[in-house]
Amino acid sequence: MSLRHAILVTLSDTEGTGYEITQRFTSGLGHFWQASHQQIYQELKRMAREKLVSARAVAQETRPTKKIHRITATGRKELKRWLSVPSKRQPTRNAFLIKLFAAHLIDRDHIITELEAQLAHHRDLLAHYGELEALHFPEPEKLPFKYRCMYLSLTRGIASESAGIQWCEDSLAVFRK
Amino acid sequence: MSLRHAILVTLSDTEGTGYEITQRFTSGLGHFWQASHQQIYQELKRMAREKLVSARAVAQETRPTKKIHRITATGRKELKRWLSVPSKRQPTRNAFLIKLFAAHLIDRDHIITELEAQLAHHRDLLAHYGELEALHFPEPEKLPFKYRCMYLSLTRGIASESAGIQWCEDSLAVFRK
DNA sequence: GGTTGTTATGCAACTATTTGCATAAAGTAT
DNA sequence: ATACTTTATGCAAATAGTTGCATAACAACC
Numbered sequence: 001m002s003l004r005h006a007i008l009v010t011l012s013d014t015e016g017t018g019y020e021i022t023q024r025f026t027s028g029l030g031h032f033w034q035a036s037h038q039q040i041y042q043e044l045k046r047m048a049r050e051k052l053v054s055a056r057a058v059a060q061e062t063r064p065t066k067k068i069h070r071i072t073a074t075g076r077k078e079l080k081r082w083l084s085v086p087s088k089r090q091p092t093r094n095a096f097l098i099k100l101f102a103a104h105l106i107d108r109d110h111i112i113t114e115l116e117a118q119l120a121h122h123r124d125l126l127a128h129y130g131e132l133e134a135l136h137f138p139e140p141e142k143l144p145f146k147y148r149c150m151y152l153s154l155t156r157g158i159a160s161e162s163a164g165i166q167w168c169e170d171s172l173a174v175f176r177k
Numbered sequence: 178m179s180l181r182h183a184i185l186v187t188l189s190d191t192e193g194t195g196y197e198i199t200q201r202f203t204s205g206l207g208h209f210w211q212a213s214h215q216q217i218y219q220e221l222k223r224m225a226r227e228k229l230v231s232a233r234a235v236a237q238e239t240r241p242t243k244k245i246h247r248i249t250a251t252g253r254k255e256l257k258r259w260l261s262v263p264s265k266r267q268p269t270r271n272a273f274l275i276k277l278f279a280a281h282l283i284d285r286d287h288i289i290t291e292l293e294a295q296l297a298h299h300r301d302l303l304a305h306y307g308e309l310e311a312l313h314f315p316e317p318e319k320l321p322f323k324y325r326c327m328y329l330s331l332t333r334g335i336a337s338e339s340a341g342i343q344w345c346e347d348s349l350a351v352f353r354k
Numbered sequence: 355g356g357t358t359g360t361t362a363t364g365c366a367a368c369t370a371t372t373t374g375c376a377t378a379a380a381g382t383a384t
Numbered sequence: 385a386t387a388c389t390t391t392a393t394g395c396a397a398a399t400a401g402t403t404g405c406a407t408a409a410c411a412a413c414c
Contacts, residue, residue: 001369003371009278012279017391029275032270032278034268036373043370062379063379063390063391064377064393066392067393079279079282083287084283084287087272087276089273092211093209094210094267095179095182097208097210097330098182098183099259100329101326101327101330102260104323105256105257113263117263146281148351149277149279152277155347155348156348159340159343159344160340162340163340167332171329171333194363195362195364196362212401213402214364215365218363219364222364239409240360240361240362240408241362241407241408241409242362243361268371
């Protein structure tokens with residue numbers, strides 16, 4: 001049940017509508033926990049029912065009425081509780097590695113194409129993380145503790161993608177040879 | 178729908194019961210795609226209905242009757258089809274990184290404990306992969322193509338865990354300072 | 355003699371996620 | 385003019401995965 005906790009994290013600083021939370025997921029937190037707007041709206045409804053967030057409707061002139069969600073004291077307490085208990089690990093699920101495992105059943109071109117796609121994706125993400133780093137964390141050593149933590153989660157992404165790139169390049173070399 | 182394809186991969190060489198397939202997942206393929214026995218039994222039932230596998234019951238003297246599943250021609254065709262189309266990537270879901278992102282809300286000891294747990298887990302996995310490597314792939318350059326592919330998927334695991342260890346150690350240094 | 359582990363299967367209930375659809379109005383680009 | 389994107393919400397159905405339980409017999413260990 002981490003989706004609700006991820007939502008609580010996005011709301012712990014700033015209140016927001018389902019739409020805004022969806023955007024925060026797309027740009028920031030979503031790199032660690034992806035969620036669609038349908039999921040987020042549903043979860044917000046449940047969270048409101050359980051008093052983890054409060055919702056107030058705000059009518060707008062030109063745009064549809066929006067519902068602004070704010071974390072409650074209960075929500076904050078629940079977030080802290082969750083942060084303090086060890087989380088069990090997500091099960092790994094990587095379809096590409098299953099394919100590679102059985103790659104001898106198809107021809108090399110397919111594998112190379114997939115490997116290239118993986119490589120391109122790792123490179124895109126790494127470039128994106130690099131931009132975030134340059135933009136938000138130009139001097140990481142000088143950051144206050146809070147941003148230092150956020151920066152660390154970004155470095156995790158950078159490390160993963162770098163390792164992924166290296167592995168893809170090495171593997172491509174094997175198949176091209 | 179990769180579970181069924183992972184099952185087809187395990188059956189592409191050797192037939193097996195739900196129980197045996199579960200074990201194969203636990204030891205081998207399960208490093209890329211985890212699945213419980215309940216899931217596997219259900220999926221096998223569906224796959225039998227759709228003629229991707231055939232099942233035959235085998236009575237045993239001392240043990241319960243078992244159902245041996247074998248991949249059919251249709252199943253093999255479906256596996257090849259799946260292997261040849263680019264797979265969309267699994268959404269990332271890493272609860273630990275959400276926690277780290279919001280780590281400033283709790284005290285450092287909790288974060289250090291979690292980081293140590295992550296580190297221990299990465300080390301365990303790396304050690305395990307190292308054993309698999311020594312056992313099954315002592316001389317990777319000399320492997321026939323099929324085993325070369327399997328070996329590559331193992332090296333992916335090794336690369337990921339190594340990167341994870343490095344990052345955990347670096348991050349722990351930040352928090353301990 | 356009792357507990358634990360292995361072999362072997364499965365149902366039922368629940369939670370989580372995905373996919374497809376629907377509405378509605380304004381802004382922006384071709 | 386027309387098409388696409390953005391803002392803003394949501395329902396419904398389907399698929400996927402988790403958790404808890406149940407059965408049954410033998411083998412190994414203490």
